[in-house]
Amino acid sequence: MTDELDDKSEVIKENNIFRVAKFKNILSGYWIPVSTLLLLFAFSFFGSDANLQALFGGKAPLKAKAIVFVDVEMIVGRHVEKMSGKFNMSDEEVADYSVAFTQQLEASLDYFESRDNVIILVKPAVVRGGIDITKDVYVHILKEIENG
Secondary structure, X not given: OHXXXXXXXXXHHHHHHHHHHHHHXXXXXXXXXXXXXXXXXXXXXXXXXXXXXXXXXXXXXXXXOEEEEEOHHHHHHHHHHHHHHHOOXXXXXXXXXXXXXXXXXXXXXXXXXXXXXXXXXXXXXXXXXXXXXXXXXXXXXXXHHHHO
16 A cells, blocks of 8 residues: 555656646747746836836827917007007007017917927817916016017
8 A cells, every 4th residue: 555655646746747847848938928928017017008118119108288278369468558558659660569579479389388398279269178378478478578
């Protein structure tokens, strides 16, 4: 009976050794894909897919741009009102100043668009939502005019 138990345990050991060897042979042919999957699994704990894409040379997905709006009529109206009260200008001076002010308005809108990575709409185009940056744009224009 002891011999039978020893024989059975030997058979079990041989079967286990055979199974382990077979498993090693299977994995040895697929070590690159398996190690890649394990590496990706490990990197998944570091954050989003954007990190993985950036790590492997891909571009991270772009964030959606926020939509902001500007009340251009209010800016121009307030500025014309302010300037007409301060200075007595000829029509030619008003035209020259209007061109310069319009250029500064465009430059300020470009500045806010690039700095904040936003889409800028005029107020009448916005039905709901969006962020009003009219005061910020107007203050920026005034600072730029003062700085020359």
